[in-house]
Amino acid sequence: MPAFFEETVPRGDRIDVRRIWTCPTNPEELGFYGAEQVFVVEREVKPKCPGVKASCEKNYAVSSRKPLPDREQNAAQLLATYRGHWSIENKSHYRRDRSYDEDRNPTRNHNAARVFTAFKQVAIFLCEEGAHKPDNEREQTLPELHRFCSINGIDTAISWIKGHKHPIKD
Numbered sequence: 001m002p003a004f005f006e007e008t009v010p011r012g013d014r015i016d017v018r019r020i021w022t023c024p025t026n027p028e029e030l031g032f033y034g035a036e037q038v039f040v041v042e043r044e045v046k047p048k049c050p051g052v053k054a055s056c057e058k059n060y061a062v063s064s065r066k067p068l069p070d071r072e073q074n075a076a077q078l079l080a081t082y083r084g085h086w087s088i089e090n091k092s093h094y095r096r097d098r099s100y101d102e103d104r105n106p107t108r109n110h111n112a113a114r115v116f117t118a119f120k121q122v123a124i125f126l127c128e129e130g131a132h133k134p135d136n137e138r139e140q141t142l143p144e145l146h147r148f149c150s151i152n153g154i155d156t157a158i159s160w161i162k163g164h165k166h167p168i169k170d
Helices: 071-100 110-128 142-152 154-162
Strands: 003-010 014-024 037-047 055-063
Touching: 003 071, 014 071, 037 071, 055 071, 071 110, 071 142, 110 142, 142 154
Parallel strands: none
Antiparallel strands: 003 014, 014 037, 037 055
């Protein structure tokens, strides 16, 4: 019998209900190296107001994390870990897509696309570190970093990348 856990999170215009079912397994049984658990995460969106679409999606996954003795606590912790992974992924993708319109990038060469993505990630990192020395939190944005680089020239950015000049300490 699978372990089960459910959490309900009210949002502004919707209610998110997340459910997880977990089952212990082993690599021999599953034929998947390192497998300790298999699980299903279901996310149901219940609208509170018109304009929000109801939805229900299921994701299947394998984990190398050893199950905890308390089955419900294990399911709750696995759901938190699963959600934490996606919050990092979504944060990174969201910033790249909103700032650089990455989903509509016309680059067809896979290596060039990887290089562009790496430079975009460097720019995001420099922005988060305050490399352009923002005066307040409002100025700690990618457009402000781009403005700073435009005003100070490409040489400033290249110095940062080469490590000749520390963007924060100099």
